[in-house]
Amino acid sequence: MTPTTPLPTRYLRDLTVSALGLGCMGMSAFYGPTDRAQNLGTLNRALELGVTFYDTADMYGPHTNEELLGDWLQGKRDRVVLATKFGIQIAPDAPGGRRINGRPGYVRQAIEGSLRRLxxxxVDLYYLHxxxxETPIEDTVGAMGQLVQEGLVRAIGLSEVSPDTLRRANAVHPITAVQSEYSLWTRDPEQGVLAACRELGVGFVPYSPLGRGFLTGEIRSPDDLADDDFRKHNPRFQGENFQRNLDLVREVQAMAAQKGCTPSQLALAWVLAQGEDLVPIPGTRRVKYLEDNLxxxxxxxxxxxxxRxxxxFPPGAAQGTRYPEATMNSVNR
Known part of the structure; x- marks a missing residue:
């Protein structure tokens, strides 16, 4: 199946983006060794095929993913809707190896670093990661709103927030998008945040819409993952959970075969079908998977x-939490 050209567009409040974006995290972090030339080739092909929406964060690497995007963007900036995030600081002495920082003074420090690396x-869309x-959301969003006033940021977003936090934040400054994990095996946003987004006119950006690659059917054993792949520490990829989740994926594979598409395409089509206000950002480092996703x-x-x-694949069907316990404490706040 060949991708549609030009790609259809969708709206995140006041931003117009391609209906599928590209998550760039895996090009620099968490999924094992990467190849710079391959990554640049995939970015170039995505733009050629009409993808306009690219997602990164300062903690991917840390910093190296923004630097990769910064190099690639030269001569292309006006064709790209660029999103990045701040708020997670790598801290080996902290629980889970990271610290959350949304203090107003840090907002300024973080955007200056991101703009330099990019x-x-x-930045078109700036998320609190x-x-x-420890910091009232009103204070963080107030500082982010100041960046909009100064022209450093076009729009602001939040990631992994609860409906109540979203409402409080939106009362301070319009929130353009919420980014949270959403896929056939992570349907948490259906428990309130999607409805809150629609109530407030906020777009929704599902990350990991392919279940961190599990829904592609390409991962058949934990041994398929590199030793330094963080998914090896993810409860859904471990022990009995892995096998029970694999049984679910076989159902997706069977339905995709009947539909005449790949499992990835079926899983992404399901996310896309949940509403025109959703813009999934599947990540990949390889052109063949990019084209398949589109x-x-x-x-x-x-x-x-x-x-069917x-x-x-009903809500709650996936076995295991989507992050280790220490990291789960920071989602849906």
Missing amino acids: RTDH RVDP GALDVHLTPDDLA IDAA
């Missing part, structure tokens, strides 16, 4: 298809 004078429990835009799921998928 080699640009503004995780909510700082083919999801040509997959039409009927109401019967959606009902929902029956095979």
